[in-house]
Amino acid sequence: MRGVCAGVYTFAHKGECVIEPGKTWILIVCFFLFAAFSAYAQQPAPAPQLAPEEPHGNIGIDFGVISDRFGALPSATTGVGVVSGQYAIYQGSKREQVPDIVIGGEVVLPTGTAEHADEFAGFGGPMFHFTDQFTAGFHVQVRKLDLPTSVINGQSFIRNNMLLLELPLVLNYKFLADKKAFVEAQVSPEFSPHFSNSSAGPSPYPHPSLDHGYTIRGIVGYNFEKFYLRGTYETRYFKFSPGLGNPDFLYNWKTNYATVGVGVTF
Numbered sequence: 001m002r003g004v005c006a007g008v009y010t011f012a013h014k015g016e017c018v019i020e021p022g023k024t025w026i027l028i029v030c031f032f033l034f035a036a037f038s039a040y041a042q043q044p045a046p047a048p049q050l051a052p053e054e055p056h057g058n059i060g061i062d063f064g065v066i067s068d069r070f071g072a073l074p075s076a077t078t079g080v081g082v083v084s085g086q087y088a089i090y091q092g093s094k095r096e097q098v099p100d101i102v103i104g105g106e107v108v109l110p111t112g113t114a115e116h117a118d119e120f121a122g123f124g125g126p127m128f129h130f131t132d133q134f135t136a137g138f139h140v141q142v143r144k145l146d147l148p149t150s151v152i153n154g155q156s157f158i159r160n161n162m163l164l165l166e167l168p169l170v171l172n173y174k175f176l177a178d179k180k181a182f183v184e185a186q187v188s189p190e191f192s193p194h195f196s197n198s199s200a201g202p203s204p205y206p207h208p209s210l211d212h213g214y215t216i217r218g219i220v221g222y223n224f225e226k227f228y229l230r231g232t233y234e235t236r237y238f239k240f241s242p243g244l245g246n247p248d249f250l251y252n253w254k255t256n257y258a259t260v261g262v263g264v265t266f
Contacts (some may be wrong), residue, residue: 055223057087057104060263062232066108067256068116070150070159071249076115080257082232083107094129099137102127108257117255118146125170133174141166141188149200150250157250158203162193166215180224186217190238208245213238223265231260 066080086104103124110116120143127137143166147159168188175181190213197203214237221230233256240251 054091055265056091057085058228058263058265059083059085060228060230060261062230062259062261064232064257064259066110066116068148069254071252073150073152073250076112078116079111080116080259081109081111082259082261083109085263088127092129094131097128099126099128100135101125102137102139113146113148115148115150117148120144121166123166123168127170127172133179135172137170139166139168139170139186141168145193147198147253149198152250156200157247158198158200159251160195160203160207161198162195164193165191168215168217181222182220184217184219186215186219188215190214190236205247206245208240208243208251211239211241226266227262227264229260229262231258233258 060083062082062084064080064082065077067075067077069075084104084106086102088100088102090101092098092100101124103122105122106119107121108119110118121141123139123141125137125139125141127135129135141164143164145162145164147161149159150157166188168186170184170186172182172184175183190210192210195207215234216236217232217234219230219232221228235256236254238251238253240246240249242249246252
């Protein structure tokens, strides 16, 4: 007597169990599908993607024009080159409320020094992460200015070089979807400088007394994978008190420069 069990097996009278030929491949396919599903279900979940690490530092070079005016003398304009860089010797985080510690410096070299000042600066300070896009902090900065000598009616007016202690407030904001575009503002009051003899010789006048001064700098740029482009504008003003050390207000100084530049990040 023959019978069918679940439509898959047929039993002979001797008790044999035989797989019908038409069902063999169905069983094989089901077996491999079950095995593949089990292996996939046992795979560990993929690791979360980490955000790319922020660059630790940068170095770049900028070129543009600079304009200087001393007292009532005519304004003078020339080309200028700027080499600058900075490096985070310690990277903090917003989550831990720990700031970055940044060091750096810059050199400002006008193409003509007869009416313009060479500048050399170094700085260091904290930068706090308020959001993923906004950081703010300040720099403790030392800047040396090699002031030019003016020739007036055939006579030389020698200005002493100045060494400044500056404390610029630094604000940086990143924007666009990828946070690669940025703007930065630096604002610093100027304090009484330390004077030293010029390369042209000692000045016959006493050191002038600073009334007030300021420096304002704005930067806009875009970070690519390994380099950046940026534009910079800076204005600075020194007003010294009238007196024997500031004849005809020849120490009073207004300078502006605008540059564009490129640099590498690392």
